[in-house]
Amino acid sequence: MKVLFVGDDWTGSNARSLADGFREAGHDVVVVDSTPVTLPRRLSPPWLYKRATGRRAPWDVEAVHRRVEQAAAALRPDVLLAFNAMHLDQARLLATPAGRHVHYSPDDVSNPVNTSPAYLRHEREWDLVVTTKRHNVAELTARGVARVLFVRSAYDPAWHRPVARREDRCYLVGFVGALRPDRRDSTVALARRHGGRMLVRGPGWRAVPELRGTGATVAGPVYGERFSAVVAQVRANLVLLNSDNRDTHTCRTFEVPAAGGLFVGERTDEHAELLDDGSECFLFSSPGELEAILARCAEDPGGVAEVARAGHRRITGGGHRYRDRAREITDALA
Missing domain, CATH: 3.40.50.11930 (Rossmann fold)
Incomplete structure (x- = not known):
């Protein structure tokens, strides 16, 4: 067409x-x-x-x-x-x-x-x-x-794929995404708890005064292949949803595992359908559950790396590219 x-x-x-x-x-x-x-x-x-x-x-x-x-x-x-x-x-x-x-x-x-x-x-x-x-x-x-x-969101293999790190510093936990009211308090609390082991990148975060002095690295947004390079720096990549959109999945649902990152996300029915909790990703419903996941990530880097690899295989083999979404749309038109 x-x-x-x-x-x-x-x-x-x-x-x-x-x-x-x-x-x-x-x-x-x-x-x-x-x-x-x-x-x-x-x-x-x-x-x-x-x-x-x-x-x-x-x-x-x-x-x-x-x-x-x-x-x-x-x-x-x-x-x-x-x-x-x-x-x-x-x-x-x-x-x-x-x-x-x-x-x-x-x-x-x-x-x-x-x-x-x-x-x-x-x-x-x-x-x-x-x-x-x-x-x-x-x-x-x-x-x-x-x-x-x-149609679900998707990932772009031109940008979202495992790549080499561009910096030698690594982080236990990180989030790449825009500042939103429903993310602010929990992200600040994580930064206070994990300090220099946390990375926060995205629009708006550098203007949050509570993040200053936590020791967390706070920087601006990243796009394209640079996103995948940042994912490679982080052991536990947070997938946070937008409550104003009533999200049950988001673009990061696909982009993080496609980039080879460990998916650590909010528990929803759609997330549970897409990835197996505990073997292909880690899902949480409370701050305490998230802290237990991060403790496991700190104590067993090899084990959680295998979970990340399994998540990568599931997403990249599951028909979740933008090409697949284009075909779903043209099939509907036909």
């Missing part, structure tokens, strides 16, 4: 990985980058406009739509797939000539943060809405969406 893909195209983005997944699955793919609209550069005029008005810069929105329409005229796509396109003009996207119009939502579409009034007005007009949240299926159907598809 000919696929016109509208989504963020920066290195490490899930949208870029899914677009490449369609290409790897054998489709002709043209990408239109929506990053100028979704993530305007800090202190740029579009960023200042958004801060002042709460809206996206109309000149950037117009520029993206012009590129979409030009690409559609040249490609004549069988599918227009919009990845998290709530900030674009929905009517204009849906009017773009294409055989099918598909919207992919990587986050909870019942969380107001992940929608817009314009998106909700036009949501039922999409031929297919794809969600990575199982609980969204019934909710989208109740909102009038005719066809809904649940």
Whole structure:
């Protein structure tokens, strides 16, 4: 098929990985980058406009739509797939000539943060809405969406694979991900307990004053292959969920074991379906249970390394690449 893909195209983005997944699955793919609209550069005029008005810069929105329409005229796509396109003009996207119009939502579409009034007005007009949240299926159907598809998140083998460490320092426990209110207190408590044996990386963490003086290494985000190099520095890689999205799995569910890291994550039904607790990962439901896992990681590095290898084999052999998700979407369209 000919696929016109509208989504963020920066290195490490899930949208870029899914677009490449369609290409790897054998489709002709043209990408239109929506990053100028979704993530305007800090202190740029579009960023200042958004801060002042709460809206996206109309000149950037117009520029993206012009590129979409030009690409559609040249490609004549069988599918227009919009990845998290709530900030674009929905009517204009849906009017773009294409055989099918598909919207992919990587986050909870019942969380107001992940929608817009314009998106909700036009949501039922999409031929297919794809969600990575199982609980969204019934909710989208109740909102009038005719066809809904649940797919899990995925990993990108171009980036998420075992790689050599780029630093000689190693950590007992680490978390790579954004600061969120539901993660703050527990992460600070771990940093106070484990000090220099803990690594925290991601947007927002360096601004948390409670982390200063704990001895933990706190740094900014990492993307692409650099993520895998950081995973290699950590014995127990935490997979923390987003309660606002009612997550029962996340991208890290696949990325950590694909990168060869030991998956230490919150206990959910989906995590238990994907990996066997105790032999392919370690799951916890309480701080005490997590501490027992970390004690085991400190005392038996060889044993937990074998658990990490088993988790890597399970995920990489289980059909969880973006190419596999692209095939699930095209199968649903067929």
